[in-house]
Amino acid sequence: MKRIFVYSSVILLFFFQVLAVYSFDAQNLNKEVFAKRRQKLMDKMEGGIAVFRADAFNRDFYYLTGFDEPGAACLLIPDAEEKFILFVRPQSPARIVWTGKRYGTEEAVKVFGADKAYSMAQFEKILPRYLMGKDRIYCSFNNKELTDTLTQMIRRPRDNWPKEISNVLPPIHDMRMIKDSYEIKLMRKAIDITCDALLETMKAAEPGMYEYEIEAIIEYIFRKNGSQRPGFPSIVGSGPNSTILHYDVNKHQTQDGDLIVIDVGAEYGYYTADVTRTIPVNGKFNKKQKEIYEIVLEAQKQAIDKIAPGVGIYEVHYRAVEVIKDGLYRLGLITDKESRWQYRIWLMYNTNHWLGLDVHDVGSRGHDDGKGRRLEPGMVLTVEPGIYIGEHSLASLSETMRRSNARKEDIAAFLEKVKPIVEKYMNIGVRIEDDILVTEDGHENLSSKAPRTIKEIEKWMKKKSYLNK
Numbered sequence: 001m002k003r004i005f006v007y008s009s010v011i012l013l014f015f016f017q018v019l020a021v022y023s024f025d026a027q028n029l030n031k032e033v034f035a036k037r038r039q040k041l042m043d044k045m046e047g048g049i050a051v052f053r054a055d056a057f058n059r060d061f062y063y064l065t066g067f068d069e070p071g072a073a074c075l076l077i078p079d080a081e082e083k084f085i086l087f088v089r090p091q092s093p094a095r096i097v098w099t100g101k102r103y104g105t106e107e108a109v110k111v112f113g114a115d116k117a118y119s120m121a122q123f124e125k126i127l128p129r130y131l132m133g134k135d136r137i138y139c140s141f142n143n144k145e146l147t148d149t150l151t152q153m154i155r156r157p158r159d160n161w162p163k164e165i166s167n168v169l170p171p172i173h174d175m176r177m178i179k180d181s182y183e184i185k186l187m188r189k190a191i192d193i194t195c196d197a198l199l200e201t202m203k204a205a206e207p208g209m210y211e212y213e214i215e216a217i218i219e220y221i222f223r224k225n226g227s228q229r230p231g232f233p234s235i236v237g238s239g240p241n242s243t244i245l246h247y248d249v250n251k252h253q254t255q256d257g258d259l260i261v262i263d264v265g266a267e268y269g270y271y272t273a274d275v276t277r278t279i280p281v282n283g284k285f286n287k288k289q290k291e292i293y294e295i296v297l298e299a300q301k302q303a304i305d306k307i308a309p310g311v312g313i314y315e316v317h318y319r320a321v322e323v324i325k326d327g328l329y330r331l332g333l334i335t336d337k338e339s340r341w342q343y344r345i346w347l348m349y350n351t352n353h354w355l356g357l358d359v360h361d362v363g364s365r366g367h368d369d370g371k372g373r374r375l376e377p378g379m380v381l382t383v384e385p386g387i388y389i390g391e392h393s394l395a396s397l398s399e400t401m402r403r404s405n406a407r408k409e410d411i412a413a414f415l416e417k418v419k420p421i422v423e424k425y426m427n428i429g430v431r432i433e434d435d436i437l438v439t440e441d442g443h444e445n446l447s448s449k450a451p452r453t454i455k456e457i458e459k460w461m462k463k464k465s466y467l468n469k
């Protein structure tokens with residue numbers, strides 16, 4: 001009797017074990033978070049019906065549904081009893097053998113909270129039934145195929161049939177700009193993992209290592225800590241490659257004396273981090289590297305200090321630019337602080353972008369009055385000034401100049417003056433990037449765990465990593 005009890009307990013335990021793994025995603029999904037977002041969007045709609053279709057994973061679709069399988073569609077109908085309709089790939093035992101389980105229609109209701117679920121195969125057939133009686137359709141204008149199909153459909157004159165079609169993305173992207181507490185939790189995790197990877201890299205880096213070895217350490221720490229993947233291709237650029245903004249070939253061997261720009265981000269729960277640190281591969285910044293590094297660090301600090309609700313995102317950028325210009329002028333890399341083109345040779349991009357489900361997250365930075373979009377609590381943005389002095393920098397000058405009003409003789413005089421200074425700092429590229437959450441009374445640097453000061457970085461680089469013994 002006792003023995004039977006033990007056996008059955010083991011079997012029961014095994015059964016629950018399987019169930020626990022099986023329903024991992026279901027347990028993780030916070031249904032209410034997604035329901036709230038859908039309701040918020042429906043509140044912004046003027047009746048009608050929103051139609052979404054995601055043949056591949058789509059971030060806007062995921063944001064509203066939490067549903068992450070490809071081959072899905074969804075309807076949102078504010079005025080109906082059944083407001084949230086999901087179309088999903090059906091469960092198929094024969095398929096499970098090859099590719100594993102799908103959610104299927106049953107879980108679309110149970111796990112994802114759909115009021116009704118259908119097989120995706122029925123989408124085209126069932127859709128007209130839901131369009132009937134609605135005066136307006138909302139859909140994502142990014143999905144050209146769906147937009148075209150729906151436009152065709154409403155052209156056919158019918159009674160009780162939608163007459164208008166509008167883009168549903170602007171209100172969704174406005175919502176996505178302000179992160180809720182659920183999103184901030186995931187972003188904190190993604191950013192923490194990224195900082196841990198950078199710390200391990202600081203310990204492990206040594207001259208002679210290949211860039212891809214450093215990439216491997218970064219991405220090992222990502223996966224080890226539960227990140228699904230890098231949110232974007234990891235950038236590990238050493239020496240001359242440190243001056244190439246989106247260098248991701250990562251195939252060169254580091255040389256003693258190189259700086260390495262490491263621009264990486266773990267993805268966690270579909271949210272990505274985006275953090276950059278620049279480190280000397282041998283563990284010590286030399287004098288010239290320090291001079292450039294300190295300018296970038298000061299620019300980044302002052303830009304971050306500015307971040308608070310009500311401040312325009314361009315004001316943050318221009319704060320960084322002012323500090324960079326001062327520094328470049330001091331070193332002789334620009335000859336005129338007022339020049340609108342000189343500093344752009346060394347810093348050629350806007351130093352902020354939104355961060356979230358996308359690494360360059362949705363939402364415009366705004367243009368209206370030159371200050372840009374005003375910051376609000378819950379926004380997350382990166383601050384990533386840099387200075388890049390490469391072989392190509394001056395060569396690209398004539399191309400850059402075509403877009404400015406710089407006079408030929410001014411350019412010639414400038415080149416004459418700065419050439420020797422450029423030689424001095426050749427192949428030094430520095431970028432420092434942190435992820436900043438706008439809070440009610442200012443901001444929080446979510447990536448402060450990864451050291452930025454020269455002293456701290458050099459201290460960390462003296463330690464040994466367990467990964468390169």
Ligand SMILES: [Mn+2]
Pocket residue numbers: 274353382384433
């Ligand atoms: Mn970035």
